[in-house]
Amino acid sequence: MALEFEQGPIRPPSEARSLLIRVTRNCPWNRCEFCPVYKGAKFSRRTVEEIKADIDTVKEMVDLLKRTAWQSGFGGTIDRRLVEAVLQDESHSESFRSVALWLYYGGESAFLQDANSLVMKTLNLVEVVSYLKETFPGLKRITSYARSSTLARKSVEELRQLKDAGLNRIHVGLESGSDAVLSFVKKGVTAAQQIEGGRRVVDAGIELSEYVMPGLGGRRLSRDHALETARVLNAIDPDFIRIRSLALPAGTGLREKWERGDFERPTDEEMVRELRLFIEHLDGINTYLASDHILNLLEELEGRLPEDKPYLLEVIDRYLDLPEDERLLFQLGRRLGLFRTLSDREEPGLRARAIQLREKVVAQFGGDLEQAIRTLAERYI
Ligand code: SF4
Incomplete structure (x- = not known):
């Protein structure tokens, strides 16, 4: 029987190479x-x-892969040829393939799934993390998702025990960070809990990455969303702020609200303006801001605060100062996967391709380019 262990459906984009x-x-x-x-x-x-039994299975997989790497003459190294062979062999489980990829990328980080691992009793989680570390001493980073309300119930001492493990x-x-937005989308947490939970993580010496969702307040709450989120993050001072723009996947309550007319969905451009207001009000923190999600329009929006704030605002202004048809061309090129940065728009080959595809897309969507851009973005949800 194929070696296998249990894995959940998602992880943050920055954990793509983690076990x-x-x-x-x-x-x-x-x-x-x-x-x-x-x-x-x-x-x-x-x-x-x-x-722990799953961790033992991972260890068995690692040993098997290393043996195979020796026997196949790869000198014990999990290189590209070996990984490709594993990925193509359908007799292997999905989890076995993921372990091969993890080793290929260095085997240095692990992510604990699913949505809120900190809900486990602290002592149990300490035992799991310690066992993982003992089994794989080469692990340099172990990370997890957690809800602020759960973190706000853990003491700094408990979080320190987890850090030490x-x-x-x-x-x-x-x-x-806006109570109005949090309540409207049923996040189940208040701004005060977001600050409390975040601060405890920082005080325990654990790195903290906070995800922000531009557009979540719709047009009505956009300003409050930007200003309050900046206020809350200024109070937390996390290590990372990561941007993940609003999308409205089928089957969600917010999409239904939008379809009923109870939620005014902002355009890409409105979200960028909101993001500008948000970044402008980030103050007194030493944080790395990253825009590492495919749904974000401006991927190059990345830098350390406070020193890179002028650069971040300049990137946004460069986009907002473009003539309208150029902004739309950039949005389209981005959603088609042609452009990553604003200067890609000036690269003759990419630009010609985007213009060519614009004609096709406009025809396909009966002349409604904004609708076309939104539909293309939704492919990534
Ligand atoms: S966004 Fe909300 S519902 Fe979704 S996983 Fe996180 S806490 Fe759960």
Whole structure:
């Protein structure tokens, strides 16, 4: 029988090269109106024994892959040829393939799934993280998602125990610091809890990555969303702020609100203006801001605060100062996967291709370029 262990459906984009270890299943809250990920799936806890058995299976896989690498004459190294052979061999499980890729990328980081691993009892989670670290001493980074409301219930001392065991980064879906927005999208957390949870992580010495969702307040709450989110993040001072722009996947409450006319969805351009207001008000923090999600229009929006703030605002202004047809061309090229940065628009080959495709797309969508751009963006949801 193929070696196999349990893995959940998602991880943050920055954990694409991490080993995925599932410590709980699905989301204990599962009510956020913008989130499709665990809808219809029931939350459950896994026992420490089950999780340790999975870690043992990973170890077996690692040993097998290393043996194969020796026997095949690769000198024990998991190189591209070996990984390609594993990926093409359908007798291997999905989890076995993911372990081969993890080793290929260096085997240095692990991510604990699913949506809120910190909901586990601290002592149990400490035991899991310690076991993972003992089994794979080469791990340099162990990370997890957590909800702010859960973090706000852990003491700094408990979080320190987790840090000492090896948990060195926590990703939080903050989304917004506006109580009006948080309540409108049923995030189940207040701005005060976001600050409390975040501060405890920072005080415990664990790296903190906070996700912000431009557009989540719609047109009505856009200003409050930008200003309050900046205020909350200024109070937390996280290590990372990561941007993940609003999308409205089918089956979510927010999409239904939009379809009923109860939510005014902002355009790409409105989201960029909102982002400008947000960044402008980030103050007194030492944080790396990244725009590392495919749904974001401006991927090059990346830098350290406070010193790169002028650069970040300049990138946004460069986009906003473009004539309207150029902004639309950039949006289209971005959504077609042709452009990554604003200067890609000036590269003759890419530009010609974008213009050519614009004619086709406009014809296909009956002349409505904005609708076409939105539909193309939704392919990434
Ligand atoms: S807490 Fe996270 S995973 Fe759970 S419903 Fe909200 S956004 Fe989705």
